[in-house]
Amino acid sequence: MHASSAAAPAVHYLNNEKTIKSWITTVDHKRIGVMYLVAVSLAFLAGGILALLVRTELAAPGETIMGPDAYNQSFTLHAVLMVFAFIIPAIPAVMGNFVLPIQLGAKDVAFPRLNLASFYIYLIGAVIALTALVVGRVDGGWTFYAPYSTSVGNGVLFITMGVFVMGFSSILTGLNFIVTVHKMRAPGLTWSRLPLFVWSIYATSIVQVLATPVIGITMLLLFLEKLVGIGIFDPALGGDPVLFQHFFWFYSHPAVYIMILPAFGVISDLMGTFSRNRVQGYKFVALSSVAIAFLGFLVWGHHMFVSGQSAVSSIVFSLITYLIGIPTGVKVINWVLTMYRGSVWLQTPMLYALMFLITFSIGGFTGIMLGVLAIDVHLHDTYFVVAHFHYVMMGGNVIAALGGLHYWWPKMFGRMYNETLARIAALLVFIGFNLTFFPQFIMGSRGMPRRYYDYLPEFEIFHQLSTLGSYVLGVGLFMILGYGIHSLFRGKKAPANPWGALTLEWTHTDSMPDPHNFHHTPVVTRGPYDYHLAPELFNDGVSGDGAGESAPEIVHRDTSEA
Amino acid sequence: MGENGSFWLPEAASTIAPEVDALFYFVYWTSILFFVGVVGFLIYFAVKYRRKDHSFVPPAFHENKWIETASIVIPTILVLIVFTWGFKVFVKMYAAPPDAYEITVRGKQWYWEYEYDNGVVVPNEVHVPIGRPIKLNMSATDVLHSYFIPEFRVKHDVLPNRYTSLWFQVDEAGEYQVYCTEYCGTSHSAMLGKLIAEPEAEFQRWLSDQNADRPPEELGEILVASYNCAACHSVDGSRGVGPTFQGLFGSERQFEDGTTVVADENYLRESILMPAAKIVETYPPAMPPSYSSLSARELDGLIAYIKTLQ
Numbered sequence: 100m101h102a103s104s105a106a107a108p109a110v111h112y113l114n115n116e117k118t119i120k121s122w123i124t125t126v127d128h129k130r131i132g133v134m135y136l137v138a139v140s141l142a143f144l145a146g147g148i149l150a151l152l153v154r155t156e157l158a159a160p161g162e163t164i165m166g167p168d169a170y171n172q173s174f175t176l177h178a179v180l181m182v183f184a185f186i187i188p189a190i191p192a193v194m195g196n197f198v199l200p201i202q203l204g205a206k207d208v209a210f211p212r213l214n215l216a217s218f219y220i221y222l223i224g225a226v227i228a229l230t231a232l233v234v235g236r237v238d239g240g241w242t243f244y245a246p247y248s249t250s251v252g253n254g255v256l257f258i259t260m261g262v263f264v265m266g267f268s269s270i271l272t273g274l275n276f277i278v279t280v281h282k283m284r285a286p287g288l289t290w291s292r293l294p295l296f297v298w299s300i301y302a303t304s305i306v307q308v309l310a311t312p313v314i315g316i317t318m319l320l321l322f323l324e325k326l327v328g329i330g331i332f333d334p335a336l337g338g339d340p341v342l343f344q345h346f347f348w349f350y351s352h353p354a355v356y357i358m359i360l361p362a363f364g365v366i367s368d369l370m371g372t373f374s375r376n377r378v379q380g381y382k383f384v385a386l387s388s389v390a391i392a393f394l395g396f397l398v399w400g401h402h403m404f405v406s407g408q409s410a411v412s413s414i415v416f417s418l419i420t421y422l423i424g425i426p427t428g429v430k431v432i433n434w435v436l437t438m439y440r441g442s443v444w445l446q447t448p449m450l451y452a453l454m455f456l457i458t459f460s461i462g463g464f465t466g467i468m469l470g471v472l473a474i475d476v477h478l479h480d481t482y483f484v485v486a487h488f489h490y491v492m493m494g495g496n497v498i499a500a501l502g503g504l505h506y507w508w509p510k511m512f513g514r515m516y517n518e519t520l521a522r523i524a525a526l527l528v529f530i531g532f533n534l535t536f537f538p539q540f541i542m543g544s545r546g547m548p549r550r551y552y553d554y555l556p557e558f559e560i561f562h563q564l565s566t567l568g569s570y571v572l573g574v575g576l577f578m579i580l581g582y583g584i585h586s587l588f589r590g591k592k593a594p595a596n597p598w599g600a601l602t603l604e605w606t607h608t609d610s611m612p613d614p615h616n617f618h619h620t621p622v623v624t625r626g627p628y629d630y631h632l633a634p635e636l637f638n639d640g641v642s643g644d645g646a647g648e649s650a651p652e653i654v655h656r657d658t659s660e661a
Numbered sequence: 662m663g664e665n666g667s668f669w670l671p672e673a674a675s676t677i678a679p680e681v682d683a684l685f686y687f688v689y690w691t692s693i694l695f696f697v698g699v700v701g702f703l704i705y706f707a708v709k710y711r712r713k714d715h716s717f718v719p720p721a722f723h724e725n726k727w728i729e730t731a732s733i734v735i736p737t738i739l740v741l742i743v744f745t746w747g748f749k750v751f752v753k754m755y756a757a758p759p760d761a762y763e764i765t766v767r768g769k770q771w772y773w774e775y776e777y778d779n780g781v782v783v784p785n786e787v788h789v790p791i792g793r794p795i796k797l798n799m800s801a802t803d804v805l806h807s808y809f810i811p812e813f814r815v816k817h818d819v820l821p822n823r824y825t826s827l828w829f830q831v832d833e834a835g836e837y838q839v840y841c842t843e844y845c846g847t848s849h850s851a852m853l854g855k856l857i858a859e860p861e862a863e864f865q866r867w868l869s870d871q872n873a874d875r876p877p878e879e880l881g882e883i884l885v886a887s888y889n890c891a892a893c894h895s896v897d898g899s900r901g902v903g904p905t906f907q908g909l910f911g912s913e914r915q916f917e918d919g920t921t922v923v924a925d926e927n928y929l930r931e932s933i934l935m936p937a938a939k940i941v942e943t944y945p946p947a948m949p950p951s952y953s954s955l956s957a958r959e960l961d962g963l964i965a966y967i968k969t970l971q
Binding site: 166167168171238240244246247250251334341374375377379380383405406407417421424425432435436438439441442443460464465467468471472473474476477480481544545546549550551552554630631633634 | 666668669670671680681684685688689692695696699700702703706707710711712713714717718719720721722724728729732733736737740741743744746747748749750751752754755803804805807809811812814815816817818820821822823825838840841842843844845846847848849850851853902945947
């Protein structure tokens with residue numbers, strides 16, 4: 100198992116079987132990860148195109164390219180696709196599936212068939228949700244607030260059923276990962292030696308298992324409300340619309356952590372690897388993810404400060420919101436400190452990690468702003484909120500996912516991508532992202548409400564900047580798609596460990612990995628970021644040269660040390 | 662709006678607004694300070710410790726307990742200050758003074774309706790006296806809405822079958838923008854209203870004027886403007902969400918089921934009170950039944966005004 104050349108191994112997970120049937124019936128976590136990658140990329144593409152349509156409509160006041168009903172449906176579908184079909188599965192289902200079992204030194208997840216079932220459930224859910232497009236009108240945003248959501252077209256029936264079904268995929272994936280982390284760690288891989296990516300996926304899985312049933316029930320009740328008018332939420336039938344909001348946010352706030360915790364894991368791995376240092380405050384970063392997972396259940400009411408919930412509950416929710424904010428802030432400080440006295444290697448994945456620290460910090464600070472009761476009253480449901488959650492969701496999750504994708508790409512596909520193009524695209528994404536969303540903070544705090552088809556002239560300049568930014572962002576993202584596809588066919592062959600990383604997927608598997616990951620079960624004798632031990636582990640201690648001219652194998656692996 | 666505001670915030674027109682703004686800028690500058698610190702160190706480290714020699718192996722670095730502790734304790738103290746401050750202002754916002762002047766507000770698709778205690782009902786443009794607290798008692802007749810005046814820094818959701826309220830006090834006369842900030846359907850973004858704050862005497866005069874007689878066409882024109890009919894119905898022949906008013910009266914209407922009818926007074930009356938009854942071909946059934954509370958006189962006025970648009 101000494102992969103001494105950059106050439107891909109003769110047998111790897113992509114070529115051991117080549118029939119279509121071998122793909123649709125595969126239980127290999129790596130193949131399932133790749134299938135999720137294709138599926139969530141399509142969802143991201145569709146959601147992204149809708150976002151560009153929305154931004155184009157808002158480029159000028161009045162009607163630009165579509166009428167109000169088309170606009171209202173566009174932003175709603177953008178949100179539903181991005182939240183349920185893209186962000187929630189993005190990092191856990193793609194990178195969690197591909198990387199987590201290998202980082203644990205396992206041959207697969209604990210329940211491989213269940214894993215495949217999760218993928219199909221996700222697909223079925225997505226198809227049901229998209230049926231709504233054909234059936235008709237779904238508007239009002241991804242929050243489906245009653246009684247509006249039950250008063251318009253039948254499309255909502257399909258969206259709610261789709262979300263209900265996709266929820267099972269999320270629950271089963273979470274369950275699978277929890278059991279895998281508990282039961283399938285390699286000998287010597289103690290909890291304190293787990294890569295932080297594993298810790299974060301573990302924390303995420305807890306939230307997925309505990310919170311997702313709540314959205315399931317909520318969607319089911321909304322479905323029945325629409326279908327037979329049972330009157331849980333519609334006041335005209337004796338229901339309570341605020342109850343719906345409690346139900347909805349009881350899931351959807353924890354869901355924010357389903358979206359962001361995996362990003363924390365990716366960033367931790369990137370900061371350690373590309374700084375050649377231990378991640379500062381390893382224990383704090385690891386355990387605070389788990390703490391945040393649980394505390395995340397107790398803050399849903401901060402979405403409802405002006406909804407009519409009691410003042411006392413608003414005050415309690417505001418306080419707990421801060422309790423969650425602090426560990427998150429400390430993590431950012433730890434990541435920055437990880438570079439201290441390190442050897443900071445500014446390859447594309449690291450550029451995304453640094454970008455994350457900047458954009459996520461802005462998302463975090465504006466979150467503190469929104470958590471202040473008196474200020475939230477002013478900012479609630481304005482573009483300030485839109486900007487804030489895009490800084491957290493896109494500036495957090497998507498930027499981290501892009502970093503992770505560039506980091507694990509050589510492992511997944513055995514090829515390098517063009518480093519120069521990747522850096523240019525990263526810059527475009529950074530500029531485009533900030534140009535899109537920063538003006539939204541300003542217009543939001545100046546009073547521009549969200550979900551508006553039209554706006555007053557005073558907001559025009561901000562909307563135009565934002566639209567311009569979205570095009571730059573779009574160009575950057577399409578560039579990534581372009582050189583990614585190019586890399587699959589023409590990219591330089593990747594060595595087993597181009598980054599000189601120390602986690603098992605790099606040190607003990609080939610690029611691409613064997614169908615069974617390892618030829619022998621690895622034995623772990625050190626922490627995931629013990630880069631100061633590199634000379635002993637890698638003989639000469641050098642740290643790989645990434646996308647160098649011929650991408651040679653620099654890291655000499657000696658599995659007998661393990 | 663905005664001419665007297667700052668870069669981040671519109672004019673602070675209510676008595677509570679300066680208190681909110683002070684807190685906003687406290688959080689803002691504290692955040693800027695920390696953000697500059699984080700990004701500053703990030704850039705400094707990335708440059709200073711940038712990989713120069715790929716065989717360089719950094720020595721094991723031991724964590725500094727003081728930094729770890731300080732990075733927990735200092736932010737904790739700061740957020741507790743911000744929380745307490747925000748909580749105090751929030752309580753003040755929440756509890757209306759007992760002597761507040763009360764106005765009933767109803768949120769409907771897609772306009773605001775105001776009712777004064779003398780029975781005067783006006784749509785979309787509300788007048789209030791300056792120099793005394795005003796309390797809005799709000800409810801909705803269809804779906805959720807949310808009442809927002811940026812210059813006053815106040816907002817509250819408006820719910821069907823439940824009363825919510827907000828209060829404010831304005832000391833300077835002026836005209837302020839009212840928004841709906843809870844998504845409520847097709848013309849959510851057109852659910853805009855005005856709040857006119859004026860001295861007590863002017864306000865009282867305006868209020869008594871509301872009962873004055875007006876010719877029906879003039880009343881109709883005012884109603885079309887104030888109910889924001891133009892969000893869907895143009896008066897110049899151009900196509901909107903709904904049919905234009907121009908040339909409507911007396912024209913032949915073609916319906917989805919193939920039948921036709923000439924638009925007379927009865928047809929207009931029915932179309933306003935029961936919009937779903939007859940849907941003109943090629944138009945969506947988008948009009949909500951929000952207008953059934955119009956009085957007979959208002960209906961007559963609307964019809965008289967549409968008649969003039971030939």
